[in-house]
Amino acid sequence: MSELSEHLRALPLRILPPQLLAARGRLLGGRGSGYLIERHARAYRHAWLILVSGFFEPLFYLLSIGIGIGVLVGKVTGPGGHLVGFTSFVAPALLATSSMNGAVFDSTLNVFFRLKYAKLYDAALATPMRSGDVALGEIGWALIRGGLYAVAFMVVMLAMGLVHSAWAVFAIPTALLIGFAFAGAGMAATTFIRSWLDFEFVTLATLPMFLFSTTFYPLSVYPRPIQYVVDCTPLYQGIALLRGLTLGYVGPGLLWHVLYLAIMGMAGLAIAGRRISRLLLR
Amino acid sequence: MPDADILIAARGLTKRFGDFTAVDGIDFELRRGEAFGFLGPNGAGKSSTMRMIGCVSPPSGGELSILGLNPVLDGPAIRARLGVCPQDDTLDVELTVRENLLIYGRYFGLPRRVIAERTARLLDFVQLTERADDQVDPLSGGMKRRLTIARSLINEPEILILDEPTTGLDPQARHVVWDRLFRLKQQGVTLILTTHYMDEAEQLCDRLVVMDRGKIAAEGSPRQLIEAYSTPEVLELRFHVSDHEQAAEKVANAPSERMEVLADRILLYVIDGDAALAAVRALGLEPLTSLVRRSTLEDVFLRLTGRRLEDG
Ligand SMILES: Nc1ncnc2c1ncn2[C@@H]1O[C@H](COP(=O)(O)OP(=O)(O)O)[C@@H](O)[C@H]1O
Ligand SMILES: [Mg+2]
Numbered sequence: 001m002s003e004l005s006e007h008l009r010a011l012p013l014r015i016l017p018p019q020l021l022a023a024r025g026r027l028l029g030g031r032g033s034g035y036l037i038e039r040h041a042r043a044y045r046h047a048w049l050i051l052v053s054g055f056f057e058p059l060f061y062l063l064s065i066g067i068g069i070g071v072l073v074g075k076v077t078g079p080g081g082h083l084v085g086f087t088s089f090v091a092p093a094l095l096a097t098s099s100m101n102g103a104v105f106d107s108t109l110n111v112f113f114r115l116k117y118a119k120l121y122d123a124a125l126a127t128p129m130r131s132g133d134v135a136l137g138e139i140g141w142a143l144i145r146g147g148l149y150a151v152a153f154m155v156v157m158l159a160m161g162l163v164h165s166a167w168a169v170f171a172i173p174t175a176l177l178i179g180f181a182f183a184g185a186g187m188a189a190t191t192f193i194r195s196w197l198d199f200e201f202v203t204l205a206t207l208p209m210f211l212f213s214t215t216f217y218p219l220s221v222y223p224r225p226i227q228y229v230v231d232c233t234p235l236y237q238g239i240a241l242l243r244g245l246t247l248g249y250v251g252p253g254l255l256w257h258v259l260y261l262a263i264m265g266m267a268g269l270a271i272a273g274r275r276i277s278r279l280l281l282r
Numbered sequence: 283m284p285d286a287d288i289l290i291a292a293r294g295l296t297k298r299f300g301d302f303t304a305v306d307g308i309d310f311e312l313r314r315g316e317a318f319g320f321l322g323p324n325g326a327g328k329s330s331t332m333r334m335i336g337c338v339s340p341p342s343g344g345e346l347s348i349l350g351l352n353p354v355l356d357g358p359a360i361r362a363r364l365g366v367c368p369q370d371d372t373l374d375v376e377l378t379v380r381e382n383l384l385i386y387g388r389y390f391g392l393p394r395r396v397i398a399e400r401t402a403r404l405l406d407f408v409q410l411t412e413r414a415d416d417q418v419d420p421l422s423g424g425m426k427r428r429l430t431i432a433r434s435l436i437n438e439p440e441i442l443i444l445d446e447p448t449t450g451l452d453p454q455a456r457h458v459v460w461d462r463l464f465r466l467k468q469q470g471v472t473l474i475l476t477t478h479y480m481d482e483a484e485q486l487c488d489r490l491v492v493m494d495r496g497k498i499a500a501e502g503s504p505r506q507l508i509e510a511y512s513t514p515e516v517l518e519l520r521f522h523v524s525d526h527e528q529a530a531e532k533v534a535n536a537p538s539e540r541m542e543v544l545a546d547r548i549l550l551y552v553i554d555g556d557a558a559l560a561a562v563r564a565l566g567l568e569p570l571t572s573l574v575r576r577s578t579l580e581d582v583f584l585r586l587t588g589r590r591l592e593d594g
Binding site for chain 1: 299336338339340357358359361362364366368370371372373374375376377381384385386388389390391417437
């Protein structure tokens with residue numbers, strides 16, 4: 001009986017190289033990711049100020065633009081060529097940007113510190129936790145945090161009369177999707193980062209995206225070739241989605257943006273899990 | 283028919299990093315209830331071996347079976363039954379002492395209630411109850427080590443792996459750690475530990491291997507190793523630096539099993555140290571200092587490798 005099970009155990013070994021088999025559970029995390037999230041929730045109890053301050057940054061932007069610039073600018077051309085108030089135009093873009101920035105911050109700087117200095121993952125991987133759990137847990141945490149901020153931001157948008165459609169109920173899941181895409185990509189990128197200097201590349205990627213991905217003006221202001229470039233940036237997908245939802249211009253075309261962001265997040269997650277194995281399980 | 287009391291079996295176990303071979307085909311077995319040691323200098327390949335056993339480093343060659351399982355295929359299942367104290371502390375400095383045990387226990391999927399029960403017992407065991415709600419960073423090195431030991435016991439492991447448990451601690455802190463490890467041993471916990479301190483190996487290990495440059499040079503109990511590779515006593519002689527070499531030539535004429543000339547001392551391996559000292563004096567030599575002592579594992583290592591443990 002036991003001899004038989006020994007044989008059965010040895011069987012897959014002959015068919016597949018063991019590395020491949022072991023990689024199975026590694027790429028996508030499971031239950032263990034929840035424990036990492038629990039750990040972060042504990043750690044932030046001691047640093048709750050950092051959590052709270054994250055609420056305010058996008059709100060300050062919104063208030064500054066809504067009260068000041070919005071009045072000066074008046075109306076701009078929104079999705080489908082309709083004129084909308086400038087603040088209503090910019091608010092969903094700010095939500096998208098804040099989802100991006102929060103996810104990128106959590107998945108790059110914080111993850112790098114935990115990976116290289118705090119040895120957090122070394123400790124976790126000595127237990128039944130897998131590198132996939134680590135990747136998924138980090139991304140899950142980024143999403144929880146980003147989700148809280150998105151809810152707060154939407155409440156303020158509602159209060160300021162910037163929500164023009166019932167489709168806006170999908171704004172929170174969309175903000176989470178944006179967070180997922182950027183947290184996945186950010187974490188994957190972080191596993192390639194060698195020193196703090198490399199984080200300049202992260203800023204180099206996110207800041208222009210914030211400024212040029214139709215945050216403050218419509219895509220139509222650009223000449224054709226530039227429009228194509230902007231059309232391909234990940235933040236543009238998020239802005240287009242959120243803008244469509246909060247202004248009420250929703251069509252099947254938005255699903256492309258969803259697909260883009262979902263693939264970006266999944267790919268990032270898979271790469272991150274694999275790379276963490278490569279880095280830590282040597 | 284596999285022996286159920288053999289918890290770890292390694293045959294030809296090898297670890298390569300690129301072209302460099304850190305562990306070069308070692309064989310050993312760990313039996314239930316014993317304290318098994320790897321004694322060797324820095325760079326011998328001890329940590330690399332521990333990491334393979336801890337299923338956080340895939341072997342590059344050979345066979346390794348842990349608790350009857352394959353570390354490459356069953357890593358998480360094996361790790362669930364191991365306790366690991368890594369060489370470098372990996373405590374969570376953003377959490378308190380108690381939370382460190384809580385979260386680590388959660389990584390094992392243990393319910394919070396079970397963890398709370400064990401935490402009280404383990405903190406008491408490592409004498410950190412008073413510091414339970416303190417942050418980790420201000421703790422002394424010895425306290426951090428003890429917390430790491432407590433943490434490694436949270437899942438009631440079948441094997442406890444300790445990689446250099448007292449390296450970097452002051453003598454007093456080392457003795458506290460040794461005392462705790464000795465108690466664990468008496469409770470029947472199976473220990474596997476590495477060290478480059480021969481006194482640690484002598485104190486804690488029932489059986490050990492001497493490891494050097496990725497290979498196992500000898501295996502046995504501390505006493506067996508000393509009997510096999512050294513003499514009962516050692517006479518240590520120190521001469522004036524300027525006379526050192528000349529003196530060494532002359533001392534060679536005194537009867538001994540073996541002589542080692544170190545940079546600062548001459549060691550004579552003999553049955554009777556006092557008689558040997560008399561013989562040295564009879565040759566007309568007067569050392570600055572002389573010391574008769576029993577052989578230690580350090581002498582075994584010197585004999586096996588021609589180098590001292592600290593030299594690496
Ligand atoms: N990840 C690694 N990459 C390359 N070389 C390594 C790595 N880990 C250890 N080594 C090398 O392997 C040798 C053995 O290291 P180690 O197992 O840490 O020895 P010990 O624990 O006995 O001091 C050393 O020469 C070390 O530099
Ligand atoms: Mg080591």
